[in-house]
Amino acid sequence: MSTQRLTEGAYIVLALLEHVQPATPYDLKLFAERATIDFWTVSHAQTYNECARLAREGLLAEEREQTGRRRRIYTLTELGRSALAEWLQTPVDSLEAVRDLSILKLFFGADPATLAPTQLEMHEERLRRYESHAEARDAARAAGGSVPPGASFALEAGIGHEREYVRLWKKMRDSRAD
Amino acid sequence: MSTQRLTEGAYIVLALLEHVQPATPYDLKLFAERATIDFWTVSHAQTYNECARLAREGLLAEEREQTGRRRRIYTLTELGRSALAEWLQTPVDSLEAVRDLSILKLFFGADPATLAPTQLEMHEERLRRYESHAEARDAARAAGGSVPPGASFALEAGIGHEREYVRLWKKMRDSRAD
DNA sequence: GGGTACATGTAATCAGTTACATGATTTA
């Protein structure tokens, strides 16, 4: 029964946990922060809450340290694993709205030249970060390590989009009024 | 004083209203839906609430029909206009997270081939829609009409990104496991 | 004039964030 719809945040916690379990909510947060891409954000508080909730619903097993910080340490249960697997193999049949504040302002008449410098700088920085991740990945692969293809694809996607942003904002920066 | 921070939703309402005022919340919703790009979503309920709130704070003037539906009809006040102008000319100094559910799943190990068909189809459709908007715009321009450059830029951005998505998902679709 | 689609609004809910509070560990 318990396969009531989970929120996206919940699935992200499940997915993160699969990669690093057993782990505390704090571990998840760290892993997410370092995990290359900015495809989502999960706040610290949400991570703790979501773990507790998922445990209550039987998707996570919670173990508690008996000493010191008495941290809660989580692992996926069978139920959690299958919920995650099901989610992962379900095609996404909707498109997210783009949600780029700068483009939105542009649309509403903001001056491109005003927005461009800041945006360009930030997208360039993000692009550089992604590219250095890609290099690290390639190096690892060359050294015989195995790299999960999904992460690799996602990284390509990120790079592609950031390049597009950079191209675009450069154009804006250089554009004089029509 | 009243320049307390407004939410993004509030600014969007202000910006929409500038384009179509005087207007009812319903008019805004319609305009937003037809306005080319999917850079944000504003739900029906939010539109009504936000208009009421902005009016309470003096950024909108509310007039009420005396007959029939007794609709509330809004226009920007001077205060509203200047809040909007200020927002539009403030550079955005942060990057939104990308929030693409499919890429996220990919990152977590979903099978590209499973996700690709649906995503490809949807991005292609969106791309087509944007491109036809662009054509309409070019036609209008050729006919001597004036087209606000901001909307045009935003459209270019949308097209660029959708092309990138299409390229990407085609690649995924055709990729066999590493 | 009865039904359907359009339009307008409110209420309840919720996911997610910010702010607060505290405890444990490390370091100077």
Place this chain on the structure above:
DNA sequence: TAAATCATGTAACTGATTACATGTACCC
């Protein structure tokens, strides 16, 4: 051992969505 940082949690708030409720206009 004091200060700083790391870590863990909770509470309050809020932007936004979903669901509900109703009214008006149009169409057959």
